[in-house]
Amino acid sequence: MNPRNHTLICFFAAVLTLIWGTALRAQVMGETVLIRAPVEHDLYTAGRHIEILAEVDGDLVAAGQVINVTDTVLGDVIAAAEIINLRANVLDDVRAAGRQVIVIGEVGDHMVAAGENVTLESGSRIGSWAWLAGESVRVSGQIGQELKAAARHVIISGEVIGDVELMAEQIEILDGAHLHGDLIWRSEQPPLISDGATIGGRIIERPLPEHMEDDDTVPLAAFIFFAVSLMITGVVIYLLLPQVTDQTMVILRSQPWLCLGLGVLVLITTPLVVILLFVTTIGSLLALVLLACYLVMILVAVVTGIFSVGDLGLRLAGKGDNAGKGLRILSFLIAITLLGLLQLIPIVGGVIKLAVVLFGLGGLALTAYRGSQQEMA
Structure with a gap:
């Protein structure tokens, strides 16, 4: 090995x-x-x-x-x-x-x-x-x-x-x-x-x-440091935005395939919109703002996607409905661990990583849309 x-x-x-x-x-x-x-x-x-x-x-x-x-x-x-x-x-x-x-x-x-x-x-x-x-x-x-x-x-x-x-x-x-x-x-x-x-x-x-x-493979220490940073970032995001994370997990449970399709759409179309805006003088500033929001959204999507994996584990263990914040965070840390192990499997690791991003993006986008609809109502 x-x-x-x-x-x-x-x-x-x-x-x-x-x-x-x-x-x-x-x-x-x-x-x-x-x-x-x-x-x-x-x-x-x-x-x-x-x-x-x-x-x-x-x-x-x-x-x-x-x-x-x-x-x-x-x-x-x-x-x-x-x-x-x-x-x-x-x-x-x-x-x-x-x-x-x-x-x-x-x-x-x-x-x-x-x-x-x-x-x-x-x-x-x-x-x-x-x-x-x-x-x-x-x-x-x-x-x-x-x-x-x-x-x-x-x-x-x-x-x-x-x-x-x-x-x-x-x-x-x-x-x-x-x-x-x-x-x-x-x-x-x-x-x-x-x-x-x-x-x-x-x-x-x-x-x-x-x-x-x-080759130029990322050193072991850097890989582990990235996993550690993701753990810390996820905990901070959940403590700051618990409602957004919880609502996204609910949406992912109820409409997973809609979230997957929407995630593909957001992942592909947003960079195209940014490129089109950069071509125009007036839209360049808006493109920078959209690009920054897109990168932040991907980070939050990864975190919410991993929280959803942890939520699935809690439900399989019979603790999903009554889990508090502490147990949610623990399930998130264990989900990162499991996904980290799966990354070592060729091809499978990459597919799982992409799936987490797509489901997370779709769930987050749907959460934002429904939240805006409720505010308008």
């Missing part, structure tokens, strides 16, 4: 470990979510700014813009946000996706994280293995078993008990780093290993995947 696909499957599969059958016993929503009292069950929360200041006796599942966890979590932590700060002790696993993922506390078992910057600060500890991906990955703490990282820049100054496998443009092993196992590296240039670093095993060079050497 292609190493890039293997890593992507591991990343997306880790997110899918969220247990659908668990009853949702707590849903906390709001612009700012502040948890001060101990939570004696699983906690599912979404908001712009989330602060967990008390112990959670179960799993913590959170989505938002900024997430700070400063007290103990007895179960797993699954988080998606722009900025994630884990200062607490997590007794089980951590799966995190964000622009910045910072770990200062301890994780009892393994960790899977992706983002622009993923940092394990000095004093942090991962009890088991860690798989990290991003533009920049920095490990200053301790990892109890193996470390696998894919990034543009990897910096290690901490301790890794097991083997270390790295794929990056630039690799630095700094003073104070202690790698007990083998260092396995894939890069166009050799790693920079300081004299003060200790490597207990072998230093093994492995070839880069052929696609990274021979």
Whole structure:
């Protein structure tokens, strides 16, 4: 299997470990979510700014813009946000996706994280293995078993008990780093290993995947960063425009084929109208406005299309009619994960991606039309 696909499957599969059958016993929503009292069950929360200041006796599942966890979590932590700060002790696993993922506390078992910057600060500890991906990955703490990282820049100054496998443009092993196992590296240039670093095993060079050497395929870290950005954008859009998203999902359920046909029409005709307007002097300004609206509409359509996939999953699980915002957001994140996995299948992935855009565009256009009709009435 292609190493890039293997890593992507591991990343997306880790997110899918969220247990659908668990009853949702707590849903906390709001612009700012502040948890001060101990939570004696699983906690599912979404908001712009989330602060967990008390112990959670179960799993913590959170989505938002900024997430700070400063007290103990007895179960797993699954988080998606722009900025994630884990200062607490997590007794089980951590799966995190964000622009910045910072770990200062301890994780009892393994960790899977992706983002622009993923940092394990000095004093942090991962009890088991860690798989990290991003533009920049920095490990200053301790990892109890193996470390696998894919990034543009990897910096290690901490301790890794097991083997270390790295794929990056630039690799630095700094003073104070202690790698007990083998260092396995894939890069166009050799790693920079300081004299003060200790490597207990072998230093093994492995070839880069052929696609990274021979074509312009988007790097793994960029692909994952796009998925993370889409997760964050979708959560923000839903929190800002919940009625639009909900109405579009209702329309897609009731009239899917009409939405599909309308989506094809909007996708094809709008660029033609923009081109025709650009030809005329008077219409050029209008063309720019229409083009900007069209691009925004495609983004919102993709988000609503993915929410509809999540809604289908909720209905198959028997939770569609009574789902709150928290569960809607969770289903959206899992839908992105599933679609990400399907993108790895040749041809099928492209067809599914196009279908999500077309259904989303059609549903959004029909929602806008019916909304304008109601205002006129």
